[in-house]
Amino acid sequence: MTTAPTGETIEKAVFLAGRAPSLHNSQPWRWTFDGSALRLFAVPDRLLSATDTSGRQLLLSCGIALDHLRVAMAAAGWRISVARFPNPNNLDHLATITFQPAQIVTDGDRDRAEAILRRHTDRLPFAAPAGWSDFEPVLRATFDPTDAVLDVLWDDSRPALAHASEMTASLRRYDSGYHAELHWWTGHTVADAGVPREALITQEEQTRVDVGRKLPTSTGPARRPELSADHSAILVLSTDGDTQQEVLRCGEVLSTVLLECTLAGYATCPLTHVTELARSRAVVRELTDRSQWPQVLIRVGSAPQPEDERPATPRLPLSEILQFDGPATTSGQN
């Protein structure tokens, strides 16, 4: 019985893992495969140090990529075992992954992998997520609450969240490092990274999404004019602390939440501007009424006109994120 997938299977899975969302599409990850184990590394050169001063968002992004890899391998007929932070002398080495052939590939495995390609960040206003009360227990059953706790905030929390969002923008007003990164990484792409202009929204649309990060605006006719305001559910994922282990695992849960919401037909948008600064993070924490610390918020809702026709945001070529250290291919199962 072979215990390692072929190089070709690894390439396909790492390609899907590379579709993971990341702060400003910075894609701070790289992988190596030695013929039996796959290793995930953080790329500190891709840390947005003025925006993500704690480095938590880099780890969240890498955690999403790690879970996307798990999903991609499950669809290819492999279960994975993950050793997180296996080398105390190199904390950029986030995980070593080994493989066992799966007994079965379910439709659910294939659907989740397919959802990776459909998921995208939608910054337009959403209607309240239809059928949420049936979906929420299903969603909660898909992850381990010791990895991250989930709260759902509704319209009654909106004024406080909008206030936290506004306060963040004010606190950042004269933060030239933050604005330099924002303008470098958004509104265009450079070498297949960054947020393209087509993924941004107009100033008028921004006013209807009162909790969104203030990004550079695009131009064009108003989209979703039937939604005069955003009525998304706002999901908050929190952890006991901010250790690297906790944040990486929270990123893995974030991946699960985004993919399950995509499978259920909801539009999603991660939000982190209100968890970057201590004052706004404290407001979000108070809204959850928890002792845990919020790591990320996710707007989830129903989109009357899905953005399916918009081209997917670009990603780095596989050759930049995957390196074969050992035999390039094995004769293992695909």
Ligand SMILES: Cc1cc2nc3c(=O)[nH]c(=O)nc-3n(C[C@H](O)[C@H](O)[C@H](O)COP(=O)(O)O)c2cc1C
């Ligand atoms: C940790 C993290 C933080 C993010 N923060 C924001 C944010 O505050 N506002 C926003 O509009 N998008 C945010 N995003 C979405 C990214 O900009 C988006 O994932 C990236 O541009 C790739 O686009 P895609 O998700 O459509 O593939 C965040 C994503 C991650 C993973």
